[in-house]
Amino acid sequence: MTVLGCIADDFTGATDLAGLLARSGVKVNLRMGVPDEAPSDTAAFEVIALKCRTSPVDDAVAECLAALDWLNAAGAGRFFWKYCSTFDSTAEGNIGPVAEALMQAIGADQTIYCPAFPENGRAIFMGNLFVGEQPLAESPMKDHPLTPMRDSNLVRLLEPQVTRPVGLANRLVVEKGADALRDRMAELRGQGVAHVVVDAVSNDDLYVISEACRDMAFLTGGSAVAMALPELYLRDGTLAADAEKMQPPTLAPASIVLSGSCSAMTRAQVAEYLQQADGFRLDPLELAQHGPQAALEWLEAQPLDAQKIIYATAEPAQVKAAQDTLGVAQAGCVVEDALAAIALRARDLGARRFVVAGGETSGAVTKALGVRQLTIGAEIAPGVPWCFAESDGAQIAITLKSGNFGAETFFADALAKL
Ligand SMILES: Nc1ncnc2c1ncn2[C@@H]1O[C@H](COP(=O)(O)OP(=O)(O)O)[C@@H](O)[C@H]1O
Numbered sequence: 553m554t555v556l557g558c559i560a561d562d563f564t565g566a567t568d569l570a571g572l573l574a575r576s577g578v579k580v581n582l583r584m585g586v587p588d589e590a591p592s593d594t595a596a597f598e599v600i601a602l603k604c605r606t607s608p609v610d611d612a613v614a615e616c617l618a619a620l621d622w623l624n625a626a627g628a629g630r631f632f633w634k635y636c637s638t639f640d641s642t643a644e645g646n647i648g649p650v651a652e653a654l655m656q657a658i659g660a661d662q663t664i665y666c667p668a669f670p671e672n673g674r675a676i677f678m679g680n681l682f683v684g685e686q687p688l689a690e691s692p693m694k695d696h697p698l699t700p701m702r703d704s705n706l707v708r709l710l711e712p713q714v715t716r717p718v719g720l721a722n723r724l725v726v727e728k729g730a731d732a733l734r735d736r737m738a739e740l741r742g743q744g745v746a747h748v749v750v751d752a753v754s755n756d757d758l759y760v761i762s763e764a765c766r767d768m769a770f771l772t773g774g775s776a777v778a779m780a781l782p783e784l785y786l787r788d789g790t791l792a793a794d795a796e797k798m799q800p801p802t803l804a805p806a807s808i809v810l811s812g813s814c815s816a817m818t819r820a821q822v823a824e825y826l827q828q829a830d831g832f833r834l835d836p837l838e839l840a841q842h843g844p845q846a847a848l849e850w851l852e853a854q855p856l857d858a859q860k861i862i863y864a865t866a867e868p869a870q871v872k873a874a875q876d877t878l879g880v881a882q883a884g885c886v887v888e889d890a891l892a893a894i895a896l897r898a899r900d901l902g903a904r905r906f907v908v909a910g911g912e913t914s915g916a917v918t919k920a921l922g923v924r925q926l927t928i929g930a931e932i933a934p935g936v937p938w939c940f941a942e943s944d945g946a947q948i949a950i951t952l953k954s955g956n957f958g959a960e961t962f963f964a965d966a967l968a969k970l
């Protein structure tokens with residue numbers, strides 16, 4: 553029976569959440585997109601990965617409601633809406649509108665918003681989100697190609713996205729423990745506040761939040777606020793631990809790194825990996841005119857076992873130049889389509905180990921590979937597990953790295969860990 557049904561707004565976010573839930577040893581199923589079939593062979597934790605972070609609001613809402621229907625059919629009693637630990641969204645959404653639509657469908661009159669992820673340097677204090685020591689709007693997220701974050705205050709960011717009042721449960725409350733937080737939530741509910749941003753700067757804070765909110769029908773946040781839920785459910789007998797440990801499949805060694813993320817961390821990781829691997833840089837303007845042919849030819853000329861990376865990763869000024877010419881959506885699209893086609897060709901050439909950087913990029917690559925379900929394996933860096941899947945009859949390993957996660961040596965670290 554499914555205890556918690558989760559919906560993630562992008563694919564890296566979904567593996568991040570599934571990986572943190574799986575740390576507890578419970579079984580987590582990760583489905584890519586809403587399954588066509590009725591639920592079967594379900595786990596206590598079911599995660600549905602969507603690619604709706606930057607979709608038009610109505611499309612995102614419709615997709616998330618379809619995911620909710622599937623999770624309801626799986627018997628889920630509680631639900632979790634996973635978005636980015638840097639609250640990636642636009643003034644229109646999609647964090648708020650999806651949350652409100654899910655609340656209405658579930659019959660929840662209040663929920664929390666907690667994207668904090670202390671292990672990756674995301675902390676919330678007095679409603680303001682920090683990335684390391686920088687406020688969100690001063691961090692590299694201000695230059696994100698699709699969702700530039702220009703305000704650090706989560707209450708202010710959320711308000712235009714929702715119709716009902718937004719409030720704050722601050723760190724001074726969280727520090728006092730679960731009862732104090734429950735009291736604050738009740739006080740805010742009395743004032744008609746449906747959306748409560750909750751401060752957290754450490755895993756201890758997140759534990760308090762999980763304890764206070766564990767019985768709420770609907771929670772929202774980054775992966776880390778859900779991390780303690782399995783332990784809490786195991787402790788009170790809501791679910792039993794899974795004895796079976798997943799055995800990773802034996803895979804051919806050929807690998808490829810594909811990067812469409814332009815985050816500061818990915819830029820450093822690409823530069824680092826280029827010191828040991830051969831690389832091909834994708835240029836969106838070139839792709840818009842001639843398609844991915846040149847990259848495919850380059851790939852075909854590489855020895856199968858060579859370390860290689862194909863990347864569109866670029867500095868903010870280069871990204872802006874491409875967007876000024878092609879438009880933001882089209883620049884993103886040509887790169888995603890190219891990396892999807894390259895992934896497919898790499899698989900057909902024999903690659904079985906895929907390292908993919910970027911959330912939107914991961915959605916495009918995974919869809920192209922026809923991957924419908926992922927099994928969670930070892931964690932490479934906090935929030936980035938290896939996953940195993942079937943792609944057109946072949947067993948593959950794939951890791952979907954969030955733009956900002958992992959150490960500078962992430963790509964080599966990942967391949968060394970298999
Ligand atoms: N050089 C570039 N110019 C413009 N857009 C780019 C470039 N490289 C990648 N992109 C696009 O930027 C977006 C990056 O988003 P994503 O893959 O989610 O990375 P992240 O995880 O860092 O947010 C994708 O749509 C990608 O296609």
Ligand SMILES: O=C(O)[C@@H](O)C(=O)COP(=O)(O)O
Pocket residue numbers: 562564565566568569635636637638774775910911912935953954955956
């Ligand atoms: O919560 C997070 O930061 C990640 O799980 C995530 O969603 C990252 O998204 P991308 O940076 O777009 O990969």
